[in-house]
Amino acid sequence: MTKQLHKVCRELLESGKVQVIIGYGQKDRGQPPHPVFITSPEEVEGLVWNDQCVANLTTYLTRKEIRALGKPAIIVKGCDARAIVVLQRESQIDRSAMVVIGMACNGVGEPRLAKCAACDAHVPAHVDITIGEAVSEPVDPERRYNDLNVFMTQSTDERMDYWQDELERCVRCYACRQVCPLCYCERCVADKNRPVRFSTAPTLKGNYAWHITRAFHLAGRCIGCDECTRACPAGINLRLLNLSVARAAENAFGYRAGLDPEAEPVIGSFSTQDKESFIK
Amino acid sequence: MTHKQPHPDPDMTTFEPKIVAYVCNWCTYLGADLAGTNRLEYPPNVRIIRLPCTGRIDFNLIVKAFETGADAVLVSGCHPGDCHYTSGNYHARRRWTLFRELLDTLGIEMDRIHFTWISAAEGRKWQQVITEITEKTRQMGPYLAYKRICRVS
């Protein structure tokens, strides 16, 4: 697969179809692969592909420093590819001005990431070139939300205690935001200071406001790559919050983000037939 | 005030629930106004905050209400089909459907967050809703869990 990847990327660069390859490099075998930006055909040997390629590179598509490098080709896994669909739907990228290289993937991370257990995108969708072979099979929707379902067996008070312990550790480094391909705002609401929208201090109060906001600004947009959870140096399981909103979107509106480039985003559209049982 | 059994917790006997109501300008606000002009009495525990439309009610405002000491929050607007801006309430309905799940996962007490549709003609419904929420919140007591979160330390 790596050989084929090198070949494809070399051709793309040599033909001038793209100016930069956003991919994975690995300088030190002992360290996980990290993002690299390859701009000349001679450097493509530096690209790697293996089951430690966890980072979702699509976060670079909206960055001005990377955009300045020219037309990109980007290497994605099946889960990452969904972010491109959302970015396109939200008019953040020009899909025709990039080449998306999808890698068939049977799971990443050591140990395997939680998301991989319920993956139904081993073969990336909506990509231009697919490398490798795998089989994507439908997954029972409940399996996607397994961790959340287990968590929700606790009482409200237990959940409140759990999150107070977790969010106490947050120091507001915003790694969760910065690593997220869909947190692309020029100026985040957390950085608004004229006036301040919510507390920027890492007090419990500020941390609750931040994590509620982060999770909900991704409502119906989060594609479940779990990069926020991986990036968090305090080990906060942000995945649970993302799952809760994603499950509601799937159960109530049959919507999952990043699957269908034509679908109306769940927030931002409505149906007069929407069902609920909580409005009196 | 309704008669209540004396509570062992001294805070509870003097406890007056603080309720923040985010209402739309066109239906619920006028419904509340109608309750007033009709001399329909309802508990003074509610603080009404008028916004153009339920579609304009940022979810952060619900958090903000708890941050500033609310014990319960009400969000209320026009019935489906009646939105002054055609579809603001439909958008809001979707948003709340997802938002409630997030708050529930976080362990926020869902019995403290209320959603209603109250039209400009439903002064009596406003009276009933506010009375019910006030009594329910009174029984639940102050929202200590969120107040603990907001203690700036």
Added chain:
Amino acid sequence: MSTIIGGQVLRDMVNDWIGDGKRVGGPGYVGNHLILYRWLHRSDELLLESYPRPHNSIKEFLFPSHEKLYHYKIDGQHIELSEAVLPDAQQIIFAARPCDAASLPILDHVFNWDYRDVFYNRRRSLTTVVTLACQDHDAHCFCTSVGGGPDDERGSDAMLFALGQDQYEVRCFTDKGKALFEGKLEESTRVGKVGPGPERRLDLETVREFLKTDFESPLWERQTLRCIGCGACAYNCPTCHCFDITDEKVGSAGVRMRSWDSCQMAMFTVHASGHNPRSRQPQRQRQRIYHKFEIYPSKFGEILCTGCGNCSRVCPVGLGITPVLTAIQEEQAARAGTGAAQEAGREKVDQ
């Protein structure tokens, strides 16, 4: 001769301190895998076993992530100010790593420079630091490259050396350290040893030479383009000390608060006009390296890095001090290789 102590005695001491109202901070598990420094409630939360190091630093205990500076109340034209209560509880940082303790004398400079920071200094005077010498290191550790080591004494009041079988040699360096272990130690002939420490990989002279001349080098762009601009490196660094000041207001009263801030964030340098002198991420990465290895040393005579490696340990995209400094060294070596300075360069690496 040496003085030793049993692990159980240490744990009892920790419980006693906590019982006496002292605050004890030390490493412990958060979940199943992550080890962080935290305030301890009981000694069984304390992790004394050997492992590389926690993913955060002890600076939280002296320079908390958020801190009240004063309270205010606005009443019409009248503003009432009241001082924040200064901490007064004795605190013991227990089983810290030497690379954490070493940060304290370095931080002392900046908190006592043109302004003496009352909060930091108060906590510093109330704090006793007991380190645990390192038996282990991982791929991120580089203390030996920046003048430290697995038994670096800087900043420690006392140091523990694991002897195996839950026994520790104790070396007290200061009166504070001695007072802590007064009457608890046994005489012994057993002497603790440390692991070899990480291999020395960086040569700071080479790095500083580069920094003197290459502010505009394309290396910065090339090496740091992947930085996503979060504050994980800075917030888990024992020496990073930037902060932001905000008002936490409810109604007409509030608290003026200082919270950690990071030069890696785009908002850090934005002017009121909207202009941002460091508008691109590579400029911010460059700033971080310059501050640590050029600006701070030229002002205070010490580099702002203890080689703990947390920056690369927590970086979501595999950056941090080592990858950047390694690239600088490679660049310098390549230059030396092409020029007449070949021999001189080789000598330097040998040293």
